[in-house]
Amino acid sequence: MLSGEILMAAIADALEVESVTMEDSDSTVDTWDSLGQLSIQTKLSVLTAGASEDIEELAVVYSVEHIFNLLGEAGLLE
């Protein structure tokens, strides 16, 4: 299972920024565009050994908080 700290760092890395907060979204981070969205999906897939790909709604969430919620509901987050 992922720790919140690792997940936060992974999202920041995917978006090529130093850090993100729970309040961040595609409206607050310039690089959270199509490439950023795809990078997040790819990172999450690697970190969860592919399990995140079974969460269909994960493709259409655009905020850090929403990602945390979905991974938590799927039992992938500590």
Place this chain on the structure above:
Amino acid sequence: MIFDFQASAFALGENQIPVSTICEDSGRDYSRTLAKAGFEWVYRTGKSEVDFFSSFLLSHLFLNPGETVIFVNQSGASSIPGLAPRVFANVPRAEHANLIEISDGCTGFLRAFLVADSLLSSGSSKAVTIICGEIYSKFIDNYSTSAPIFSDAISQIRLTAGRGFSLRNYGVLNSFQDHEFISVAGGQDGSTFRMDGAKVLGWTSRSARKMATLLLAAEEYDLKGIASWFFHQGSKVVVENVAAALGAREGTYFSAGQIGNTSSSSIPIGLIQSQSTLNANESIGLLAFGVGLSMIGLVLEADQ
């Protein structure tokens, strides 16, 4: 139906602009932009829709009595009458043309294609010419996120009745509540084109998976068995992601790096550029997505 490529053509805006220059002018990271959108050049016209489209049609469109013309456009669709009467005013023999005007963006060619298939299959028309034309540049300045993406273009594909390809299956997916993800705020000239990249990628990715189910619903075949796919050339990252989500066989599906996103003309341009390699013995898939939001996919089977 048969693709009559001898009577098919396209034209891009007369001004060829390096995307690197757009990025330099607007302080945008060119490498990242190229990795994302994939376009090295875009083309813009300084002409109006009427002038740009009319000059193309006068050179390329030959209307025969009893044939149908379907005109697809959104950028100039804000007046009464629609744009078609003004664009076709000086086209020879237009007075007898069964002219249908469709207001649609990136999915416009495939929407018109479905109408054309019905007209040809029923015998109502012996030939249908689909004209797609858009000038999105009037909504875009170099600081817009869409600046390194869109090109102005017009295309013409002529379809005739006969043994070539038959429509085997198609699917339509709409998400109209999300129409603002790709839109022009305020409505017309002087307004700004908005495209929300992350949301468009998310929507197309999820929709492509649903589309695969729709296209397979009534048939027992593998989408990987389709020899050639022609995708709307929205951007490199979206096209590659859609192809993977759809389950298309491994391949290179982004081909418009030197052309730009020409909206409804992108699939016609892809077909025209691939005409010599289109094998009449193989099935082909066409998939468009964009403004609406809408996604349309269809499979054409080669007549044996």
